Amino acid sequence: MNIGVLALQGAVAEHIRSIGLAGGHGVAVKQPQQLGSVDGLVIPGGESTTIGKLMRKYGFIDALRDFSQAGKPIFGTCAGLIVLAERLDGGEEPHLGLMNMTVARNAFGRQRESFETDLDVQGIESPLRAVFIRAPLIKEVGDDVEVLASYKGEIVTARQGHLLAASFHPELTDDYRLHGLFLDMARQAR
């Protein structure tokens, strides 16, 4: 199972490592042409404004909309979740606009408010250690979106068919179960 990791900026190596631990093969994707050879794509954490700009510049917006249209799964973490959202709080222009949800950026505050915590995620047995870094929140989701985890009443993990989004960083811990869930989604989509 080849899983691409969008390698424009951010925690690329960490995702490739987690994908490997979960039994897949992670590949850095720097050009849209590479999307043809992967079964799914992770959009990593990083700075969403930087990643969004570089995606536009290098033709990833249309390429990834086609990728998604073809039913290929996409997993966005932190900045990746922002990139996936249809609506951004504060009227900012969305990037891919694929997931039916409204996302607020830097929703917990600045870096000194960043934290880690144990999080119950649907479909995963025991709590997951979740690292939130200047993290976004999902303020509201459409009917077609399934909420997988909440923290203090706010949505932090969601799934819409072949699209998965987490506002924390599963790639920063050794717990690869969320990557495992994504690999299952990629297997089913094949």
Next chain:
Amino acid sequence: METGTSRVKRGMAEMQKGGVIMDVMNAEQAQIAEAAGATAVMALERVPSDIRAAGGVARMADPTIVEQVMAVVSIPVMAKARIGHYVEAKVLESLGVDYIDESEVLTPADEVFHISKSEFTVPFVCGAKDLGEALRRIQEGASMLRTKGEPGTGNVVEAVRHLRLIFGQIRKVQNLSKDELYHEAKTLGVPYDLLLGVHETGRLPVVNFAAGGVATPSDAALMMHLGADGIFVGSGIFKSENPEKFARAIVEATTHYEDYALIARVSKDLGAPMKGIEISKLEPSQRMQDRGI
């Protein structure tokens, strides 16, 4: 729920990887940097080349500048405190800056001791010019490193020297036997446990950016080619003829550092880069890299 853990502080730097962090002196420059695709900005009163030119004591920026920058961008904002200046760092933390650079660019406040950084919630980045400095800063609690290079010179040679040295030393440590490691820890003046970690993993436990002399897109790509995790550009952007173009070009060259045709394309018609300084022309007292070892 825990804040300020090592994972949260080091993780923040992981999210900057492959990115460019730009020095800015006011809100307008911060907006230009953000629009160009910077992953963070460093809010300063003066960029290093101006500090060099002005002489005198360089201190933490006026909090007004830091707050104005924080107000206009959504990307992380960093700010510099003097080496060993605990109170400047606490002041910056209270303002809510996202990262503190305990920096040799400013005049050191302490010639012996660095700030004990582990007791802060906000993470720190520090400069290093060899593996000994790198591991000492990590032991003190730095969550991110950068090569010192020679700030404000627009001359990449020192950044290259420091990055090559650190990687060369890491390769050497990887091949040492256990008994040799004890001795090497003593020679480098670093804690044995951190050195053992380097021996086992072949890497530093935190992100390491290049800094101190990057002036062109090709300079940035060279540092990425040599193994830097990302780039700090100080004077290189706002001391160039066309900051907006330079900023965009350096961001693209950093992302696609192995795509030489692309680097050629973004390097066209940029105008003049900042004027550089030949390192051998610097007096020993003007060498910022020798501060805070």
